[in-house]
Amino acid sequence: MSSPLGNYFVDRDQPPLSSEEEEVVRQFHDLYYRRWIAKADTINLSWFGHHVLKCPLDLWIYQELLVRARPDVVIETGTKFGGSALYLAMILDQIGHGRVITIDIEVQPDRPAHPRISYITGSSIDAGVIAQLRQAVGRQRAMVVLDSDHCAAHVYEEMIAYSPLVQAGDYLIVEDTNVNGHPVWPDFGPGPMEAVDKFLSENDDFVIDQRCERFLMTLNPRGYLRRNELGTTLG
Numbered sequence: 001m002s003s004p005l006g007n008y009f010v011d012r013d014q015p016p017l018s019s020e021e022e023e024v025v026r027q028f029h030d031l032y033y034r035r036w037i038a039k040a041d042t043i044n045l046s047w048f049g050h051h052v053l054k055c056p057l058d059l060w061i062y063q064e065l066l067v068r069a070r071p072d073v074v075i076e077t078g079t080k081f082g083g084s085a086l087y088l089a090m091i092l093d094q095i096g097h098g099r100v101i102t103i104d105i106e107v108q109p110d111r112p113a114h115p116r117i118s119y120i121t122g123s124s125i126d127a128g129v130i131a132q133l134r135q136a137v138g139r140q141r142a143m144v145v146l147d148s149d150h151c152a153a154h155v156y157e158e159m160i161a162y163s164p165l166v167q168a169g170d171y172l173i174v175e176d177t178n179v180n181g182h183p184v185w186p187d188f189g190p191g192p193m194e195a196v197d198k199f200l201s202e203n204d205d206f207v208i209d210q211r212c213e214r215f216l217m218t219l220n221p222r223g224y225l226r227r228n229e230l231g232t233t234l235g
Contacts (some may be wrong), residue, residue: 052081110113147175
Protein backbone atom coordinates (compact mmCIF):
# COMPACT_ATOMS: atom_id res chain seq x y z
CA MET A 1 0.00 0.00 0.00
CA SER A 2 1.42 3.38 -0.96
CA SER A 3 1.91 6.17 1.58
CA PRO A 4 -0.98 8.66 1.93
CA LEU A 5 1.53 11.51 2.29
CA GLY A 6 1.75 13.93 -0.61
CA ASN A 7 4.08 16.75 -1.55
CA TYR A 8 1.79 19.78 -1.77
CA PHE A 9 2.85 22.59 0.55
CA VAL A 10 2.15 26.32 0.51
CA ASP A 11 5.48 27.98 -0.22
CA ARG A 12 4.60 31.33 -1.76
CA ASP A 13 4.53 34.57 0.19
CA GLN A 14 1.06 35.85 0.98
CA PRO A 15 -0.17 39.23 -0.35
CA PRO A 16 -0.34 41.94 2.32
CA LEU A 17 -3.61 43.02 3.88
CA SER A 18 -4.95 46.53 3.53
CA SER A 19 -5.31 48.60 6.69
CA GLU A 20 -9.08 48.03 6.53
CA GLU A 21 -8.59 44.27 6.25
CA GLU A 22 -6.14 44.29 9.16
CA GLU A 23 -8.76 46.02 11.29
CA VAL A 24 -11.37 43.39 10.41
CA VAL A 25 -8.91 40.65 11.40
CA ARG A 26 -8.11 42.44 14.66
CA GLN A 27 -11.78 42.86 15.54
CA PHE A 28 -12.60 39.23 14.82
CA HIS A 29 -9.59 38.06 16.85
CA ASP A 30 -10.73 40.22 19.75
CA LEU A 31 -14.29 38.84 19.51
CA TYR A 32 -13.08 35.24 19.24
CA TYR A 33 -10.94 35.59 22.38
CA ARG A 34 -13.47 37.63 24.37
CA ARG A 35 -16.04 34.92 23.74
CA TRP A 36 -13.68 32.41 25.38
CA ILE A 37 -13.12 34.73 28.35
CA ALA A 38 -16.93 34.95 28.62
CA LYS A 39 -17.07 31.13 28.98
CA ALA A 40 -17.90 30.37 25.35
CA ASP A 41 -15.89 27.44 24.02
CA THR A 42 -14.09 29.05 21.09
CA ILE A 43 -10.74 27.49 21.99
CA ASN A 44 -11.98 24.57 24.10
CA LEU A 45 -11.59 21.73 21.64
CA SER A 46 -12.09 17.97 21.97
CA TRP A 47 -9.58 15.67 20.26
CA PHE A 48 -10.68 12.05 20.62
CA GLY A 49 -12.34 13.01 23.90
CA HIS A 50 -9.35 14.90 25.33
CA HIS A 51 -9.34 18.62 26.10
CA VAL A 52 -7.22 20.84 23.83
CA LEU A 53 -6.83 24.60 24.37
CA LYS A 54 -6.01 25.74 20.85
CA CYS A 55 -7.40 27.51 17.83
CA PRO A 56 -8.25 24.79 15.27
CA LEU A 57 -6.60 26.84 12.53
CA ASP A 58 -3.30 26.64 14.42
CA LEU A 59 -3.69 22.87 14.73
CA TRP A 60 -4.05 22.65 10.96
CA ILE A 61 -0.78 24.57 10.57
CA TYR A 62 0.89 22.17 13.03
CA GLN A 63 -0.20 19.26 10.86
CA GLU A 64 1.31 20.92 7.78
CA LEU A 65 4.61 21.59 9.55
CA LEU A 66 4.84 18.03 10.89
CA VAL A 67 4.19 16.46 7.49
CA ARG A 68 6.66 18.77 5.79
CA ALA A 69 9.48 18.43 8.32
CA ARG A 70 8.81 14.90 9.64
CA PRO A 71 10.73 15.58 12.88
CA ASP A 72 12.22 12.85 15.00
CA VAL A 73 10.86 14.47 18.14
CA VAL A 74 8.37 17.18 19.07
CA ILE A 75 9.06 18.94 22.37
CA GLU A 76 6.04 20.54 24.01
CA THR A 77 6.25 22.68 27.14
CA GLY A 78 2.94 22.97 28.95
CA THR A 79 1.17 19.60 28.80
CA LYS A 80 -1.98 20.75 30.65
CA PHE A 81 -4.68 18.17 29.76
CA GLY A 82 -2.51 16.29 27.26
CA GLY A 83 -4.91 16.73 24.36
CA SER A 84 -2.47 18.66 22.21
CA ALA A 85 0.25 16.07 22.85
CA LEU A 86 -2.19 13.39 21.70
CA TYR A 87 -3.05 15.41 18.59
CA LEU A 88 0.65 15.72 17.71
CA ALA A 89 1.27 12.03 18.40
CA MET A 90 -1.63 10.93 16.20
CA ILE A 91 -0.41 13.08 13.32
CA LEU A 92 3.00 11.44 13.78
CA ASP A 93 1.20 8.07 13.65
CA GLN A 94 -0.06 8.94 10.18
CA ILE A 95 3.41 10.04 9.13
CA GLY A 96 4.83 6.83 10.58
CA HIS A 97 7.69 8.54 12.37
CA GLY A 98 8.47 10.69 15.41
CA ARG A 99 7.60 11.02 19.09
CA VAL A 100 6.40 13.68 21.52
CA ILE A 101 8.10 14.72 24.75
CA THR A 102 5.81 16.95 26.80
CA ILE A 103 6.66 18.79 30.01
CA ASP A 104 4.56 20.27 32.81
CA ILE A 105 4.94 21.05 36.50
CA GLU A 106 1.59 19.35 37.21
CA VAL A 107 0.19 15.93 36.39
CA GLN A 108 -3.43 16.20 35.29
CA PRO A 109 -5.78 13.23 35.80
CA ASP A 110 -6.84 11.26 32.75
CA ARG A 111 -4.07 12.53 30.51
CA PRO A 112 -3.87 10.33 27.41
CA ALA A 113 -1.56 7.36 27.08
CA HIS A 114 0.02 6.85 23.67
CA PRO A 115 3.16 4.96 22.62
CA ARG A 116 4.59 8.07 20.97
CA ILE A 117 4.14 10.31 24.05
CA SER A 118 6.62 10.65 26.92
CA TYR A 119 5.71 12.84 29.90
CA ILE A 120 8.20 14.78 32.01
CA THR A 121 7.12 16.38 35.29
CA GLY A 122 9.03 19.54 36.14
CA SER A 123 9.68 23.11 35.10
CA SER A 124 10.59 23.60 31.47
CA ILE A 125 13.42 25.94 32.51
CA ASP A 126 14.83 23.66 35.22
CA ALA A 127 18.44 22.80 34.42
CA GLY A 128 17.86 19.11 35.07
CA VAL A 129 14.85 18.96 32.76
CA ILE A 130 16.74 20.78 30.01
CA ALA A 131 19.71 18.42 30.37
CA GLN A 132 17.36 15.41 30.22
CA LEU A 133 15.79 16.74 27.03
CA ARG A 134 19.10 17.50 25.37
CA GLN A 135 20.27 13.98 26.10
CA ALA A 136 17.02 12.50 24.77
CA VAL A 137 17.10 14.55 21.57
CA GLY A 138 20.81 14.38 20.82
CA ARG A 139 21.30 15.23 17.15
CA GLN A 140 17.78 14.25 16.10
CA ARG A 141 15.56 16.74 14.31
CA ALA A 142 13.24 18.53 16.72
CA MET A 143 10.21 20.79 16.51
CA VAL A 144 9.59 22.82 19.68
CA VAL A 145 6.24 24.17 20.92
CA LEU A 146 6.36 26.55 23.90
CA ASP A 147 3.05 26.78 25.80
CA SER A 148 3.78 26.84 29.53
CA ASP A 149 4.16 29.89 31.80
CA HIS A 150 3.38 32.88 29.57
CA CYS A 151 5.31 35.62 31.38
CA ALA A 152 7.96 37.15 29.13
CA ALA A 153 10.95 36.22 31.29
CA HIS A 154 9.95 32.54 31.42
CA VAL A 155 9.25 32.29 27.70
CA TYR A 156 12.54 34.00 26.88
CA GLU A 157 14.43 31.50 29.05
CA GLU A 158 12.66 28.67 27.24
CA MET A 159 13.62 30.13 23.86
CA ILE A 160 17.26 30.39 24.89
CA ALA A 161 17.26 26.83 26.26
CA TYR A 162 15.38 25.06 23.45
CA SER A 163 16.28 26.99 20.30
CA PRO A 164 19.64 25.16 19.94
CA LEU A 165 17.70 21.89 19.54
CA VAL A 166 15.98 23.16 16.38
CA GLN A 167 17.81 22.43 13.14
CA ALA A 168 17.85 24.36 9.86
CA GLY A 169 14.40 24.62 8.30
CA ASP A 170 12.63 23.40 11.45
CA TYR A 171 10.38 25.34 13.81
CA LEU A 172 10.36 26.92 17.24
CA ILE A 173 6.72 27.84 17.93
CA VAL A 174 5.84 30.32 20.67
CA GLU A 175 2.17 30.08 21.58
CA ASP A 176 -0.26 32.76 22.79
CA THR A 177 1.74 35.72 21.53
CA ASN A 178 -1.64 37.42 21.12
CA VAL A 179 -1.90 38.44 24.80
CA ASN A 180 -0.83 41.78 26.25
CA GLY A 181 -2.61 43.71 23.52
CA HIS A 182 -1.50 41.72 20.45
CA PRO A 183 -4.46 42.20 20.09
CA VAL A 184 -6.14 40.70 23.19
CA TRP A 185 -5.88 40.87 27.00
CA PRO A 186 -4.09 44.27 27.05
CA ASP A 187 -3.49 44.23 30.80
CA PHE A 188 -1.81 40.79 30.80
CA GLY A 189 1.67 42.26 31.19
CA PRO A 190 4.81 41.37 29.21
CA GLY A 191 4.25 37.94 27.72
CA PRO A 192 5.22 35.66 24.83
CA MET A 193 5.25 38.42 22.18
CA GLU A 194 7.69 40.49 24.21
CA ALA A 195 9.88 37.40 24.66
CA VAL A 196 9.85 36.82 20.88
CA ASP A 197 10.78 40.45 20.22
CA LYS A 198 13.70 40.27 22.66
CA PHE A 199 14.89 36.93 21.29
CA LEU A 200 14.79 38.05 17.66
CA SER A 201 16.55 41.32 18.47
CA GLU A 202 19.49 39.28 19.75
CA ASN A 203 19.34 36.30 17.38
CA ASP A 204 19.25 36.27 13.59
CA ASP A 205 19.17 32.46 13.34
CA PHE A 206 15.35 32.49 13.21
CA VAL A 207 12.79 34.25 11.03
CA ILE A 208 9.03 34.67 11.40
CA ASP A 209 7.21 32.47 8.89
CA GLN A 210 4.19 34.53 7.86
CA ARG A 211 2.84 31.66 5.77
CA CYS A 212 1.77 30.04 9.03
CA GLU A 213 -0.57 32.99 9.63
CA ARG A 214 -2.29 32.86 6.25
CA PHE A 215 -5.66 31.81 7.72
CA LEU A 216 -5.74 35.30 9.32
CA MET A 217 -6.79 33.92 12.72
CA THR A 218 -4.01 32.56 14.95
CA LEU A 219 -3.33 32.64 18.67
CA ASN A 220 0.37 32.77 17.81
CA PRO A 221 0.99 35.93 15.74
CA ARG A 222 4.71 36.28 14.95
CA GLY A 223 5.16 33.07 16.92
CA TYR A 224 6.02 30.63 14.12
CA LEU A 225 9.82 30.87 13.95
CA ARG A 226 11.81 28.94 11.34
CA ARG A 227 15.53 28.39 11.75
CA ASN A 228 17.69 29.72 8.96
CA GLU A 229 19.89 27.35 7.00
CA LEU A 230 23.03 28.74 8.67
CA GLY A 231 21.71 28.82 12.23
CA THR A 232 23.82 27.41 15.08
CA THR A 233 22.58 24.16 16.64
CA LEU A 234 23.80 21.69 19.22
CA GLY A 235 25.88 18.75 18.11
